Amino acid sequence: MATAQVGVVIVGAGPAGLVLGNLLLDRGIDCVILERRDRAAVEGRARAGFLAAHSVRVLTEHGLSAGLLARGKTHTTCLFRSDRGEFTLDYGKSGLGEPHTVYPQQELVRDLIAEYLRRGGEIRFGAEAEEVAGEAAGEAAEGRVRVRGGADVTGRYVAGCDGHRGIGRAALTAHGTRTARRDHGVSWLAVLVAAPPSLEAVGYALHERGFAGHMARTAAVTRYYLQCPRGTAPADWSEDRIWTELATRLRTAEFGPLRHGAVLEKAVVDLRSDVLESPGAGRLWLAGDAAGLISPSAAKGANLAILQAELLARALEGALAHGDGTGLARYAADCLPRVWRAHEFSHWMSGLLHGPAGEEDEARYGRALQYARLESLRTSRTHQDFFAENYTGI
Template identity: 55%
Template sequence: MRVRDAEGRVRRITGHYVAGCDGGHGVAAPAVPARTAVRDHGITWLALLVQAPPSSPNVLYGVHPDGFAGQMPRTPDITRYYLQCDPADTPEVWDDARVWVALENRLHASVHGPLRRGPVVERGLVRLRSEIRDRLQHGRLLLVGDAATAISPSAAKGANLAILGAELLARALTGALRDGDAAGVSRYSADYGPVIERAQEFSHWMIDLLHPPAAADPHADYQRVLRRSRLRDLSVSRAHQDFFADNYVGL
């Protein structure tokens, strides 16, 4: 590969393998011929960074008829919030007053206590979309992280998958380059693929759990009954709690 350095000189870089770690919009993923299963979930989140301590040290998920809300602690003074919104919305229509009314309502602050407020320092939109590739390598190019798969943030699995993929790739490359055993490289897709698929399945399950059915869905009443049943099972069934914990925390 030839690249141009800061001084404008062309340099040639060589290597035994190439790790595609440049995300979903980089050049590595399109270089791997693969069939890709894509799902646009039709759901949009307003992503917010608030200059305020978290209201709880734990992740909070708000299940509400008006839409999903979530709190994810970041630092002692910065908190991430999410609000499900109309896909046609722009961040600007959500001023601070509207944001806090929705968060207090959907996170049931009247029951659990008021949220710790602060200025909203960042607003953006996240459209829930997932991609699963049937191949993660081509020749000596191996994909990892967001280059290997795109997953919705509903179950917070993106970073977990990236870290595990990096670990699998490191083991495979160590075996090939240090020990002369390329078996790990050869089965990289076979090892990493099922882990991605399991995380994708749980993420999709979480989407159905967290979000109310669309108003235009002819089966909306039925979907609401199923969601209520799932939430009830999570509150009373140890088997369901173990399933949730195993999938949410682990891989």
């Protein structure tokens, strides 16, 4: 049994689904968002924090930036540390770089949900989509989503915004869409602590024990990353071990102490990237991590999700409001070059941040290249411009 058909059934209330939903409502297109978790869980999920200027522009154009403009913090520099000292790179100074706005993803999600509901949108929390009918990626006349324990929901289109393990992606790949993927072979322990940032800027530390990162989130919360062996469990990392390792890799003996606080969350992230060769077909179109997962080394994931939601909203408006499918036909060509450019930079950052472990000739060679890249970034204006353009662009 199916419920009444809407314009677009959106699966997933993350940044991609919520931006898409808001932009569709703006254009007078009715939609429903299906989200498998409850509202509190969705609004409490801490992940990204760095919004590129393009993302802020999109959100502002559509009346979605009041919270981030009021409470977000602007960053234009980042700091690199190694056994050769530290330097600050002022990417905002380059004519090619733009500021980042630091605003926790869960706060953005909260704002987007509130605004979507205020605009009259419908979100069904606790509604887990089990399957998008396989024919949606082919010649079907409608998109049909099966909901666990509930009635099917049908729409003229389905937008899979349900992350990289979602059912939207599964339906497309079952229909023959191929994936390009890479395992970067590195894992991070991602830690959220109840302490103010210890540095003015994002901090990247290169160390023989592995990478460590410092990212501000709010005045009272900081995210840290520690490169850790693949297969490590969060439980292997006591608070003591985390702070000791952070102090060693961020070289606090040389550069000053970190502000301590309780560990609020710890999770292990395996750095992997993939891109679907086409982010949609027929009645089914994907945006965000569903269309491609990007390793967090350059903080691009949420920004790509916002970019794709913007492009998809425009394409769906063409199809639904004007009967013009050319935007959907062009969606892949519009997205993929920008997605691949973000992946290229993210891959470059991964090479900068992670030296190979071990004492073999090849490992020593890899680490020497890593330091040569860092030195070039410290001294070459051309290299700094490359960094600024790609670090802040999307």
